[in-house]
Amino acid sequence: MAKYIFVTGGVVSSLGKGITASSIGLLLKSRGFRVSLQKFDPYINVDPGTMNPYQHGEVFVTQDGAETDLDLGHYERFIDENLSRHNNHTTGQIYESVLEKERKGLFLGGTVQVVPHITNEIKQRITKLASKESLDVVICEIGGTVGDIEGQPFLEAIRQLRLDLGPGNVLYVHVTLVPYIATSGEFKTKPTQHSVRELRAAGIQPDIIIARSTERMPRAAREKISLFCSVEKEAVIDAPDVESIYEIPLIFHEQELDRLVIAKLGLAENPAELSAWRDYVERERNRRESIRIALVGKYTGLKDAYKSVIEALNHAAVAEGMRLDLVWVESSDYDEDKFEGFKDIDGILVPGGFGIRGIEGKIRVVRYARENRIPYLGLCVGLQVAVIEFARNVCGLEDANSTEFNKKTPHPVIDLMPEQKNIYRKGGTMRLGSYPCILKPETRTREYYGKEVVFERHRHRYEVNPAYLERLQDAGLVISGSSPDGLLAEIVELPDHPFFVASQFHPEFLSRPLRPHPLFANFISKAHEYAARSGLADSPSK
DSSP states (O other): OOEEEEEEEOSSSOSSHHHHHHHHHHHHHHTTOOEEEEEEEOSSSSSGGGSOHHHHOOOEEOTTOOEEOTHHHHHHHHHOOOOOGGGEEEHHHHHHHHHHHHHTTTTTTOOOOIIIIIHHHHHHHHHHHHHHHTOSEEEEEEOSOTTOGGGHHHHHHHHHHHHHHOGGGEEEEEEEEOOEETTTTEEOOHHHHHHHHHHHHTTOOOSEEEEEESSOOOHHHHHHHHHHHTOOGGGEEEEEOOSOGGGHHHHHHHTTHHHHHHHHHTOOOOOOOOHHHHHHHHHHHTOOOEEEEEEEESOTTOGGGGHHHHHHHHHHHHHHTOEEEEEEEEGGGGSSOOOGGGTTOSEEEEOOOOSSTTHHHHHHHHHHHHHTTOOEEEETHHHHHHHHHHHHHTSOOTTEEETTTOTTOSEEEEEEOGGGTTOOOOTTOSEEEEEEEEEOTTSHHHHHHTSSEEEEEEEESEEEOGGGHHHHHHTTOEEEEEOTTSOSEEEEEOTTSSSEEEESSOGGGGOBTTBOOHHHHHHHHHHHHHHHHHTOSSSSOO
């Protein structure tokens, strides 16, 4: 029988439940257990695919095309496993499923209620993953905070599961805030006590408390939490702010959190193999030189909107031995030419995005990168603006554009795919998930990947218009990767540029700390070379 770990949070949101769950997953996997993670989001949206990034942050896309919470990106990066739509569930999905069953008459005319029908659906989704994948441990993160009205069915479901499966098969981990009051020099445990009281009111006594704070907590504070929350002293785990999220598993391991979990769940005491992870963290700490990468986006007010891009850049920078100095550039500010702030930039990245705001700024930035031979990496819309810029300024196609931004453009070099033109339902209808890409021989992209066929994850509706492919290529734009039928341009590059590569897909979703994605790795490498040529890499601070 699989074991289950439920991670809840209290006091405030964004405490790090996802990193906590990911870290426990990594530690258990390092001990040889088959582990997977799930996220249960209490919002009523079916998925985050139609949410504004300022509302939700990044939408992470799985191999099978599910639009999911960004925490699934953390899960994949920490345990190095590809997850699926079965690893993220929302209130919207759960109610939709229950209502569909009710419409089919599957409840035999009975009154459909939160208990037992909604809670049974939640429990079924929790246990189905373990049976489907033959797992030893399933770690389930419950979104939101204890006390939220929309989270109550999830707490009730995981309360029931301990009765269903037995106490030795279920573990409750509660992540809570311990504020540090600098003026008095005190750690305040009262918010944690209230949060645990709220959790108990839902019928759940936590087995382990992860105490989040800005500083390392003294023993006295942990002992106070232990006393007032009825948790063993060794089960109060200190989780201070750190420079890198990848240090968290090692901090937990130092406090023997993984050994505690194993003991409480009755798992075998296998030794932990963390040498590769330690090496990564050590290399990350010891970087001295830095490179400045401009991330040109339209959601720069919320960094979580580009979470996987940031992590992929950092993975590549660590592999290159460089410290990443990320410069946030709001594309809307560059609707007119004013590039003084780009003079000490070593590389430019334009990530994905939707809508017309900031597009002209991105196009101008692409032109600046192309003409000044600054390493450029474009992702999704970053490819589309690169093609638009090339069509306008190299091919001479005045007013070339995407029909997303100008439906009446005389040169729709970017256009809707035919199968997308009659779609009116927005959610889950884009080109989503993993698709094959054939890499053209004797191109830089083929050299970077070192293989002919790659599978990458997509999230878009618009493509390079096949009617313009010949003209673009005649002018010097190389289509270095395409769909198997050759109709869709997946990757473009400029052969006479130090590094100018753009992909229609999202390579950031496949980057891992120990395995940086080849496009990011080569982008950072070329940015490092550019910095060296420019004489900017001499100073660690730059």
